[in-house]
Amino acid sequence: MKPVNVGICGLGTVGSGTFNVLARNQEEISRRAGRVIQVAQIGARRPNPAADTSEIPTTNDIFEVARNPEIDIVVELIGGYDTARELVLEAIANGKHVVTANKALIAEHGNEIFEAAQANNVIVAYEASVAGGIPIVKAIREGLAANSINWVAGIINGTGNFILTEMRDKGRAFEDVLAEAQALGYAEADPTFDVEGIDAAHKLTILSSLAFGVPLQFSKAYTEGISKVTTDDVNYAEELGYRIKHLGVTRRTEEGIELRVHPTLIPEKRLIANVDGVMNAVLVDADAVGPTLYYGAGAGSEATASAVIADLVDTVRVMTADSSNRVPHLAFHPSRLSDLPMLPMDEVETAYYLRMQAIDHPGVLAEVTRILAEQSISIDAIVQHDTTEELVPVVIVTHKVKEAAMNRAISAIEALDSIHGEVTRIRVEALDAQ
Amino acid sequence: MKPVNVGICGLGTVGSGTFNVLARNQEEISRRAGRVIQVAQIGARRPNPAADTSEIPTTNDIFEVARNPEIDIVVELIGGYDTARELVLEAIANGKHVVTANKALIAEHGNEIFEAAQANNVIVAYEASVAGGIPIVKAIREGLAANSINWVAGIINGTGNFILTEMRDKGRAFEDVLAEAQALGYAEADPTFDVEGIDAAHKLTILSSLAFGVPLQFSKAYTEGISKVTTDDVNYAEELGYRIKHLGVTRRTEEGIELRVHPTLIPEKRLIANVDGVMNAVLVDADAVGPTLYYGAGAGSEATASAVIADLVDTVRVMTADSSNRVPHLAFHPSRLSDLPMLPMDEVETAYYLRMQAIDHPGVLAEVTRILAEQSISIDAIVQHDTTEELVPVVIVTHKVKEAAMNRAISAIEALDSIHGEVTRIRVEALDAQ
Incomplete structure (x- = not known):
């Protein structure tokens, strides 16, 4: 199927982010949208070093984009009120769908813009205008x-x-x-x-x-x-x-x-x-x-671009709906699912919390830490409280290691005479962004 | 436009919630969907006292719903694997759209079900199957x-x-x-x-x-x-x-x-x-x-129903798309926007945090609290620390009151000889669910 042609007006923070994310994730995005989404024209007064747009036809008259018969969707990222309003109304009048990140425009001129879109049977999407990347x-x-x-x-x-x-x-x-x-x-x-x-x-x-x-x-x-x-x-x-x-x-x-x-x-x-x-x-x-x-x-180049492109995908899904399944069941089109393997648990790497009952005599901790070292497991924290009991609870938090290595270490620890019963193991996830 | 006919199979916790929310919010839901969504048949072994379904045709054979030519969308809420799978496949084969809340069904038989839906050009929606009401x-x-x-x-x-x-x-x-x-x-x-x-x-x-x-x-x-x-x-x-x-x-x-x-x-x-x-x-x-x-x-009768009905609205929006604007710009169809007034700030009721500089002599607090009482403003908390300064900061958190009354109280407090400078006022929102 023929690609969808997008014209980006405005090449600032959000414009360059939109261009970069579309380029980087093009394959995955087209598997979701069912068609390739390509930037066919840029309207901007000057290039932005944050995005390599050298191969894209560029005009410094944004209204050229709104009039270009090759363009299916105009992305308004110039900001502000009056020129943005004129640009969007011109794009609508020319039968183009519009995606915008402009909250001021929608809050102040949205009623007029939506009425024009309804009359011209085109989409005006504005997910990026509120709370950046949050849908x-x-x-x-x-x-x-x-x-x-x-x-x-x-x-x-x-x-x-x-x-x-x-x-x-x-x-x-x-x-x-x-x-x-x-x-x-x-x-x-x-x-x-x-x-x-x-x-x-x-x-x-x-x-x-x-x-x-x-x-x-x-x-x-x-x-x-x-x-x-x-x-x-x-x-x-x-x-x-x-x-x-x-x-x-x-x-x-x-x-x-x-x-x-x-x-x-x-x-x-x-x-x-x-x-x-x-x-x-x-x-x-x-x-x-x-x-x-x-x-x-709520802001930032690629976070806001995420919402702009979600609107592009929504628009393409409507433009391209050849069946009731506007949105693919599993997010990607059925013919474009991938066969990435599911990892067996042995291969999964996490940090671990370990709790064990040790007999309170010198050298127990040395034995346990030796076993961890043998499996190349490094230790993040150890908690051992004083106690008058014969059995002392020892708690260890490790750095990341594969499940298989941890299983071997736990078996070895449980086999120690100085360790009583089973080792409790709970995985640790920092959940920090990559 | 003719209503969309929904058949609900299963009248347990989620089934009764779906019925009740559809009935209670029918007007708002139809303003969003563009059409009335009505329950035209129920398939259930017995009535549920939690929902008054006495006026809805009911069968104890759920497969009757999947075969009923009047039904546009079958809602599968019976749970479990085998019967649910048969029901959904039969509905699909009969050209009906399907909405389900059944995670076990989708996780274990989803590949087969989506393939059938794709072949028959019908929607299978399952928002309610993951994390209840969260979209x-x-x-x-x-x-x-x-x-x-x-x-x-x-x-x-x-x-x-x-x-x-x-x-x-x-x-x-x-x-x-x-x-x-x-x-x-x-x-x-x-x-x-x-x-x-x-x-x-x-x-x-x-x-x-x-x-x-x-x-x-x-x-x-x-x-x-x-x-x-x-x-x-x-x-x-x-x-x-x-x-x-x-x-x-x-x-x-x-x-x-x-x-x-x-x-x-x-x-x-x-x-x-x-x-x-x-x-x-x-x-x-x-x-x-x-x-x-x-x-x-993530669970509960009406929270899960919220997701089931969102899927119904999505489905109706696709069924009814007479333009590119599958989803109305402002969520509700343009002809069905309402003219509820925006409240002037004077009429808004919140709790307040007040901070003021008081001259440290007896009776100041009595004067301030008298003024609040005159405006029927009741006090939730007062903080006043000992100090050796001449001016003592006094912080008061009030219960809810209209902004106009608080404005009058603040003017009166600021006019007191014992209060120095302006009163800082910050509104308090408990943000508890209604």
Whole structure:
């Protein structure tokens, strides 16, 4: 089947990430989408050293992309309001599907844009506009479609959350952390959009409409920033059992819909109170499913690209649906499943927690550690408490090793005269990202 | 447009929940799906007092539902293997779409069932089969379609997680908590499926295929239960900075795919280590987006029904697509948006954290609390530390009150001679489910 031609407008952080991920994962993405998705044109004023786009036809007039008859899907990544609005409306008028990451555009001009898309029978997809790589638009719009939603609360600005996390963890002042965030590239030179809550209010406006089925109404949002929060407040909150987060809250009440962004105390036992640094999370309370939470990177080049490309795959799946199975049962098209082997457990590598009962005499630990060393198993931690009992519990946490080697070590340890009974073994997973 | 006719087979916990949620949220669900979804037939041996199905034609031969020419979508909620497999294959052969919550069926017979569905051009949807109400199948299959997935790790059996949480929080023994879980209805009379990890392995098998594009291979899963975990292990883990969770892990390595369910130590700082009680969570690590986490109820009547009905809405959206916009832009069809008002901030009710600088003399607190009482604002907590300074910080957490009343109170407090400067006000959200 003929590839789908995508035109990328804007080659900044998200544009270059989208280009790179599409190139790197092209084979897997086409196994999911059922067709190759190729970048056929780029509209950008200048190249971006972060992406090697030298082989792609490039124009510095983005409107050329919206008019190019070869282009099936226009990806709007220029940001801002007026030019982005014109570009998207022109693409729609020319019968092209549109994917955008532009929260300001959707929150402020979404009603007009969706009406044009409906009239022209094209898709306008905007997963990347809210909470970066977290598929929250899809979760609310499709995954929770059974529910009457009570409220949505989100940490949907990574810069603000980074600042509040640093203030709490390190007792630093707001201005001090903001300056560092700007140096690290988390915060813009003009941080108003982030720290005064406007960016979060754009995203919350979109979530509110998705949850409650009302038109987009950004002008009704109440917005309060975090610039007045002091370390005193952070400490008092802690003392009272809370964390301060810059939260967007939209709630359905009998009188109407609440739509508000402001610093908020949240009980520390809530999972969302423990979402730290630049990470985002959205908590949805709905009548059938109860609370569900969605957590991940809310910004960044490839994290946002992940959502842009998910929208591309969705669009291609609709364009290409030759059967009812728009989405393949097992995510990849049936003819494109792979035959990677499942690893036997012996070959799996993890760290281990071992607990054993040792007879309390000198040299036991030396015997055990010798056996581990023979299997090339290195030790991360040992716990051995003083006791007056004859049998002493010994707990060892190891570094990573193959299951087969650990099985041999455990058999050898259990055969020691100085070890009583079986060795308890529980695997350890750090679950750090690769 | 004519309603879509659904036949529900099985009227147990999930069947009755599905019936009830469809009835209760019918109006909202049809605004999302674009058509009314009605239960036209039930196949069940006996009525369930939890659902008033008296007006729905009911048969005790479930195969009648699969053959009924009036039925568009068959919902398989009988559970088990052989009869469920026959029912689903018969429905497919008769050209009906199928929605199922049956993880055992998909994990063990999914390859055969999907092949039949593909050949007959019908949908087989199974969101409810993994992690109950969490839209994790959709997240991986669609939301993360841009990514090469590194690994998936999940707490995907609520019973096991409840037991481990109780062991940790209350120092109780495994057998003791299991007996309580059985009494509460969280665990079956025969708890083998839950505590030995078979149920989790079924779900993990499905997640593995979705993540890596391989056929379902339940027989290759390594499965180890939690019945040997002792309170000693739980305590040592805590001492070492870990939590023990019954985790399903599937990971792509150069040699092949790991597919394993076992008790696992996880660093306590990870969000997933703090998922407690009967809740489920799935953590996905992917190359573009990084780690994302999905949290919610993994079982229960209406939580599972939420996923079943999401699949029904998905199916109806495909059946009814008269345009490219299979899913409405704002989740609800454009003609069915509602005009609920956005509440002005004055009308919004929250609790408040107030911090003020008081001149240290007797009676200040009495003045402040009198003002709060005049606005009917009741106090949850007061913090006032001894100090040798002239100005004493006073922190008050209130119960819920409308913003307008709080604004009046703050103005009055700021006007007091004994209060210096402005009152800092931060809103408090408990974020408990309604």
